[in-house]
Amino acid sequence: MSTLHNTSENPKALKLGPIGTLLMGDKGGQRLIMALIAVAIIFPFCNLVFSEGSFLHVSTYTLTLTGKYLCYALLALSVDLIWGYCGILSLGHGAFFALGGYAMGMYLMRQIGDRGVYGNAELPDFMVFLDWKELPWYWFGFDQFWFASIMVLVVPGILAFVFGWLAFRSRVTGVYLSIITQALTYALMLAFFRNDMGFGGNNGLTDFKDILGFDLQSNTTRCALFIASALAVILGYLISRFITTSKLGRVLVSIRDAEMRTRFLGYKVEYYKLFVFVVSAMMAGVAGALYVPQVGIINPGEFTPIYSIEIIIWVAIGGRGTLFGAVIGAIAVNYAKTYFTGAFAELWLFMLGGLFVMATLYLPKGIVGFIEDAKQGNGTSNRFYLLFKNTPFSKWFSKQSSKGSV
């Protein structure tokens, strides 16, 4: 050990390993990853080990629901990476999520084989129904899991690359960029609704049977998908963290806050944007690919423009530009959504809008920023905090309340 100390420039980094170094000083991230690991162990354990009547039993419904939210969390992470750190407000990220989902859906479709209604070993049911005689070329290879997995990354990645190349090189920014990202997802939605596109039209892809030979309805498969989702969020977090803590991350922040200045420093802004946009689109694609086997369907509805806007709301409510805030926001808002759409469905959209307005007015830095400000006792900039100023409640939010720094 002592030789290690002598030879290394930074013994602390060595001892912590690469992941430890990434999370050094990132309390929120450390806790998030701990929580994700715990959930990834406890939920499947309680689902498989305790029987249905037991107090400790986690139902398959809850497990799958939470697994779905973990996919949303990864999607939110991908959006925070570009919006929080590089100022690219994409209102079309649902498109990359859906494309990843379709790539996985195509694999699951081919896995059905001759177990479909029409019993055609080669063609999915909807193609037989449309009287197609052979598989379109773009369906080739999707009977292989490895091929589909690569496509989950490649398809969103290429679309993001082409779109980003055109948009960033012509210096489309701000509202204009947001509008064309909306147009992108809208155009894809219309395209995927068409039967002759070969993706099942408005019914999409569904009736999946198994994945890698494992029954999609079985609890163990569900648990495995759940664990995979949790691991994907962890991996996505670590990748995002690696990017944002590197010098590249500081270039992104610099682009976000002073794009012109960054150019004059000699950085090709369009390449940086392109890089992070493509990485983000791939992350969104993975989220979609994990989502589809858990919900059992993918249809053009996933491209709906409003869904992409909802992602922004998750991130804003959780706390933009913090990464773990995006995860918290996605999970919290979606639990709330599930609860409220159950209780009073028609009010949910108003509530979501209200939440967004509240967050913008009172929690400009989201839940995460609010908690941090409150802990440091410098919540003076935080209007929500002001509500509690000079009341006994202010103590809740301040570590140094005795010093009276507020």
Added chain:
Amino acid sequence: MSLAIPKHLENAPILYLDGVSVSFDGFKALNNLSLCIEPGEMRAIIGPNGAGKTTMMDVITGKTRPDTGTVLFNHKELNELDLTQYDEAEVANLGVGRKFQKPSVIETLTVFENLELAQKGGRGVWQALMHTLTNEKKQKIQNTLELIALQDKAQDLAANLSHGQKQWLEIGMLISQEPELLLIDEPAAGMTDEETMKTAELFKTLAKNHSLVVVEHDMDFIAALDCKVTVLNEGSVLAEGSLASVQKNQQVIDVYLGR
């Protein structure tokens, strides 16, 4: 090649603007402007507001494409590059650094990080992702911090600096880029008299191994720089020479100094 400055001439100008015109909606911000900066020269540019000083810098640094004219840049290995063919980032990497009229530092990064970003080299995406701060680079940043008297503020957010300190940080960033040619737009704006004089001293030190073009309104500052002065008016050169000579020029007094 028709505009060629003969290469055999030892002192080919580092920057040579020839017949540059820029118009915005018919308004001529630069009108057939020609200007020549020798290697190692410090040049002060003065002129009334709207004379086209900032626009001139925009043209040199690739931000604005001129309607006509060329901007040639020469130094060491690079010969007669027409800067109008490059974008902002490329011009910066060729060795032209620029300081803006408004102090523009990255407010959400620390002073240290601002200097790290500015530090020469590693402009590629991959290089930036894999960048590690060697001791040598750290030491360089440390030296710059001392030069701009911000060593105590290294870990402060740039947003928390005073106006004058931001100006200095931006100058520090410019130096970190290690450019051959520095274009500096109104550096003394918002500085105290003492800071202004210190800045003039710093520029004179920099002039020993850089070429500088400094735009400024503050005549005491110009006097302290003690260099050749170009007066711009309505997008072209009105007068050029020592400060004393342009101050005596009746046209200059009429359009600028007399007001």
